[in-house]
Amino acid sequence: MSKESRKFQVPDALANVYDFANSLDLRHFTHCGVQHQQAEELADPSALGDWMHQHGLIDRGAVPSQRTFAAALQLRGAIRDYLKSDPAERHRKAAATAPLNKAMEPFALRVAAIGKDGFGLMPMQADAQAGLSAIVAELYNAAATGTLGRLKMCAAGECQRVFFDRSKPGTRRWCQSTLCGNREKTRTYRERHKHDTGSET
Numbered sequence: 001m002s003k004e005s006r007k008f009q010v011p012d013a014l015a016n017v018y019d020f021a022n023s024l025d026l027r028h029f030t031h032c033g034v035q036h037q038q039a040e041e042l043a044d045p046s047a048l049g050d051w052m053h054q055h056g057l058i059d060r061g062a063v064p065s066q067r068t069f070a071a072a073l074q075l076r077g078a079i080r081d082y083l084k085s086d087p088a089e090r091h092r093k094a095a096a097t098a099p100l101n102k103a104m105e106p107f108a109l110r111v112a113a114i115g116k117d118g119f120g121l122m123p124m125q126a127d128a129q130a131g132l133s134a135i136v137a138e139l140y141n142a143a144a145t146g147t148l149g150r151l152k153m154c155a156a157g158e159c160q161r162v163f164f165d166r167s168k169p170g171t172r173r174w175c176q177s178t179l180c181g182n183r184e185k186t187r188t189y190r191e192r193h194k195h196d197t198g199s200e201t
């Protein structure tokens, strides 16, 4: 769990998926005159190891292999693409599910009886593979409990931040309506107005 996931009240059960998807920050909009700087938290295997350690997914100092690193980036990209689709459409979109299924393949899970919680999914492998499998297990559990549909990608092209929709109807399209929502609405209004008056840019 990160400061960011706490700030936006992302449920603990989804916090690792949320942080993992947002370890690539593509935001480049300008807010209050300052352009947001894009960032990549998983620049190389040791950065991935650090990130995983911060999330309790691997021992301190452990560095994933190059192969696991490549598989992790593949997994993150597929999760982001999946979350980009409308929650009601996701399961029907082979373009989102096929790459995700392929990306989850290296991270095998098994069912285990675990304490008072009953049964749960446990990673089959060890080390970094296990930590990334735990993220896949989070995805599965969130889908089973229905909360995954509230994890979405901001509809603003210059944002693409993954957010957890806490609104009652669960129909939010922007990570923050006061930020991305307003920007988009202003732009749409301007474009429509421009069209109405027939003026050119």
Ligand SMILES: [Zn+2]
Residues within 6 Å of the ligand: 154, 155, 156, 159, 160, 161, 174, 175, 176, 180
């Ligand atoms: Zn946004």
